Amino acid sequence: MHHVFAIALVVFSVASGGSARGELSAGAAVVDVTPEQLPVLVNGGMLGREADTVKTPLSARSLVLDDGEDRLAIVVVDSCMMPRALLDEAKAAAAAQTGIPADRILISATHTHSAPSSMACLGTEADPSYVPFLRRKLVEAIAGAAGNLEPARVGWGVVDAGEYTALRRWIRRPDRLADDPFGNPTLRANMHAASNWDDVTGESGPEDPDLSLIALQSADGRPLAVLANFSMHYFGDQSLSADYFGLFCEGLKSRLAGESEAEGEGPPFVGIMSHGCSGDIYRVDYAKPPGSRGEDLTIQSYADALVDRAVGAYESIEFRADADLEMAEARVPLRYRVPDAQRLDWARRVVEAMGDRPPKDTTEVYAREQLILHEWQSTEVVVQAIKIGELAIATTPTETYALTGLKIKLQSPLEKTMVIELANGGDGYIPPPEQHLLGGYNTWAARSAGLEVQAEPKIVEAALGLLEDVSGCDRAEYRQPVGPASEAIRSLRPAAYWRLDEFSGPRAIDHVNDHDAFYEPGVAFFLEGPRPDAFSPGGRPNRSAHLAGGRIDARIPGLGDRYSVSLWCWNGMPEGARDVSGWLFARGHDRDRDGGNDRLGVGGTGEAQGRLIFSPGGPAGGDRPLVGRTAIERWTWHHVVLVRDGDSVRIHLDGDPEPEIEAPAVAGSAPRLDQIFLGGRCDGDSTWEGRLDEIAVFDRVLTVEEIERLSPR
Structure with a gap:
């Protein structure tokens, strides 16, 4: 206990x-x-x-x-x-x-x-x-x-x-x-x-x-x-x-x-x-x-x-x-x-100017509050x-x-x-x-x-x-219910599966292996996630994390150049708010000046507005990303699967067997580069502003049939 x-x-x-009690009275x-x-x-x-x-x-x-x-x-x-x-x-x-x-x-x-x-x-x-x-x-x-x-x-x-x-x-x-x-x-x-x-x-x-x-x-x-x-x-x-x-x-x-x-x-x-x-x-x-x-x-x-x-x-x-x-x-x-010394000095000057009168605006209110907290x-x-x-x-x-x-x-x-x-x-x-x-x-x-x-x-x-x-009992251990969509992910044996259902950080629990990821500062927790009927049966909401400047840092040992990433995303940024609404995934070292490799995101302004974008990154990747064909509506959940198969890539949206993006793409990731970022590029540019959930990484290429199983309709 x-x-x-x-x-x-x-x-x-x-x-x-003791355990024997008389009749309750009220x-x-x-x-x-x-x-x-x-x-x-x-x-x-x-x-x-x-x-x-x-x-x-x-x-x-x-x-x-x-x-x-x-x-x-x-x-x-x-x-x-x-x-x-x-x-x-x-x-x-x-x-x-x-x-x-x-x-x-x-x-x-x-x-x-x-x-x-x-x-x-x-x-x-x-x-x-x-x-x-x-x-x-x-x-x-x-x-x-x-x-x-x-x-x-x-x-x-x-x-x-x-x-x-x-x-x-x-x-x-x-x-x-x-x-x-x-x-x-x-x-x-x-x-x-x-x-x-x-x-x-x-x-x-x-x-x-x-x-x-x-x-x-x-x-x-x-x-x-x-x-x-x-x-x-x-x-x-x-x-x-x-x-x-x-x-x-x-x-x-x-x-x-x-x-x-x-x-x-x-x-x-x-x-x-x-x-x-x-x-x-x-x-x-x-x-x-x-x-x-x-x-x-x-x-x-x-x-x-x-x-x-x-x-x-x-x-x-x-x-x-x-x-x-x-x-x-x-x-x-x-x-x-x-308050620290600088704020305390500021507060004293504001309150001294007030004299004996009560505060008349927010600045004066908070200046006086600093003196009270300092005293207490x-x-x-x-x-x-x-x-x-x-x-x-x-x-x-x-x-x-x-x-x-x-x-x-x-x-x-x-x-x-x-x-x-x-x-x-x-x-x-x-x-x-x-x-x-x-x-x-x-x-x-x-x-x-x-x-x-x-x-x-x-x-x-x-x-x-x-x-x-x-x-007289131990506290309960909170566990997100496991629904058929969660079972479908587990059945395909991912290398890591993060449900992102935590009350708090910094650890994002891997539900299949020991590859726990870590939330950076700038995350809100326990928001409603996608498809509670499929992921969280029994009347409980499915839970997700909302990224607000922070990324999720993970490592998958031995991840090669044939792998797949399945995730659910909910974009909070208005259309056209910036060049890239937000990056969902990148592979590479932290603070890589090139932003890392295999960068997957959602476009902001221009022809890519509201559509999936992909860049293999590195010197071979160029500056112009590949662009999907379907607009992703703001504040709605979507399922995205990235499949990297050596020198080619395909990206599926919402279980559609027809890829949003399919093209040759020279692999920019070294076979032993095991660090990945979810919700941002390696350099932290245009981090994801919205929710992520039910993220699974596979150390193999998923088939179209398997992708359809991961995206309940």
């Missing part, structure tokens, strides 16, 4: 108890946390703002569970984010009042951007009158749920709600970089960049479509509460408002409470919507043309649609009363990304795991990317796992390490995104270790 002690765990506690409550004094500061923007009206009430929705030996509490608050210090104080007060240990209390924010500010961040301070009010209300919510405990049954439901969530963070073209607040052209990926398709090459990560439910019933089947979880950042509403989270909770209550509540049977039903991993997620699907991205949805129709999905999932839930409870907590020390240097974050019978909850204290949530879910010891973000603190964005290189708002050092580059893997490791401890 893997434990999280390896990352210097500061405080660690596991709820004790209680739920809702406490109004709408401020009593207006106006109030509102968080969630770059600059400070106030609100003096209330559109919808704000709530703290709580759930207390007891199995006869252990008791725990879960609270979800209509707030943008809440600092750990405030929550620690509320937990201590609640523990004194209810007897529930502080490290068995989970408190998270919904992340509505239209709620009072309880945490200073960017250009907004914490509202001084609201913070103590909220602290009291959190204690009240926990005590109220504890007072409503009664025998209960629990069950799990999940439904695909992918049409209501999408990636908001897209990768920009390498020639369309923008400046960060410090004046540097680092912005390679950013939120909402795909509002103009000409600027971008594709999404920077996967989405998580699951709307998950942990449902509680009384012993006689009366609905008590539902804890839902969904990964969508926020809808956006007039302040003050609980956003779609509150509308969902009320809609679920009206659909599930039924006649029992009208007749006054027991405490009211409580619907709870917790925030899934949504740091790079929004409701607008930029992959669709304008006008069909969900722009016509109102906040009410959006919430109603999610309620419809949730009710459908609820109706299929099987409940049980013998669920035992376990809970564990870790406090993980992390450092901030503090380090922190500790809280990570938790809960087991409820066969169900699990893991938490992060941050705005977490969907990929991070998938890492935890797909490796959890318990298949039925939800991940709640912004729990037990508001520690900002934690991009996976490779995403820092792509830049963007989510990476700019501030309290909103200031944790160390390795914060994401450390928090994932902490969550998985805690899940192992509460479940």
Whole structure:
């Protein structure tokens, strides 16, 4: 079993108890946390703002569970984010009042951007009158749920709600970089960049479509509460408002409470919507043309649609009363990304010029943030795991990317796992390490995104270790399912087969031999790949890598001048953006000034626009490449096979037995030259901007019949 002690765990506690447990009890409550004094500061923007009206009430929705030996509490608050210090104080007060240990209390924010500010961040301070009010209300919510405990049954439901969530963070073209607040052209990926398709090459990560439910019933089947979880950042509403989270909770209550509540049977039903991993997620699907991205949805129709999905999932839930409870907590020390001497000097000069007034623009906001990070240097974050019978909850204290949530879910010891973000603190964005290189708002050092580059893997490791401890089982090993198309590749005995389904780099695993390849920096992971029905059966997406400046470096010992390369490609560059849209394959030494040999790519401008191009490279290759006949549509998957047979070459597209390119081509590769590059030339010119997947290299010439087997139609 893997434990999280390896990352210097500061405080660690596991709820004790044997295998024999009493009957599960549950209680739920809702406490109004709408401020009593207006106006109030509102968080969630770059600059400070106030609100003096209330559109919808704000709530703290709580759930207390007891199995006869252990008791725990879960609270979800209509707030943008809440600092750990405030929550620690509320937990201590609640523990004194209810007897529930502080490290068995989970408190998270919904992340509505239209709620009072309880945490200073960017250009907004914490509202001084609201913070103590909220602290009291959190204690009240926990005590109220504890007072409503009664025998209960629990069950799990999940439904695909992918049409209501999408990636908001897209990768920009390498020639369309923008400046960060410090004046540097680092912005390679950013939120909402795909509002103009000409600027971008594709999404920077996967989405998580699951709307998950942990449902509680009384012993006689009366609905008590539902804890839902969904990964969508926020809808956006007039302040003050609980956003779609509150509308969902009320809609679920009206659909599930039924006649029992009208007749006054027991405490009211409580619907709870917790925030899934949504740091790079929004409701607008930029992959669709304008006008069909969900722009016509109102906040009410959006919430109603999610309620419809949730009710459908609820109706299929099987409940049980013998669920035992376990809970564990870790406090993980992390450092901030503090400014270097040059940036610190710049920040001091900007802030000195501001005087006592608050920041008025992005530059001033980030200058002040540098001074704060420099003063703080380090922190500790809280990570938790809960087991409820066969169900699990893991938490992060941050705005977490969907990929991070998938890492935890797909490796959890318990298949039925939800991940709640912004729990037990508001520690900002934690991009996976490779995403820092792509830049963007989510990476700019501030309290909103200031944790160390390795914060994401450390928090994932902490969550998985805690899940192992509460479940008593080892974490799952994620394996991409093997479909008929994968079996077809394996049956032809390739020298190497890279599925490119990794969560992270730098290693790309060879699934048939030991020829692992290596990702260079500039790659995004776990994007959707081609033909999931053929490569990844069972309802799981096929996964691929998106190249954004990086290549894949591989070596095939003994590769001669008779070989074949089979790969799937998805071009992210607009037509005509540059001379060559991108190179897919090259053979030769790294940094070869001639670009290497046997170069295969997709043309950009001129007569080769959008069509396959091939150059044997070297002195004999000339400058004019061979050109295919078929245009390759942008943002679509295509299967390409390169066959080198001594002094001739042929290239097939999408399994067509008629080659796109077939010609004599003097071999430029020495028989013992075993290094190849995928997604770029040897000299790094015009690297591939888009996705690659399911790459196989054969140390022999494939026949037309074999190529047709590799390209399912």
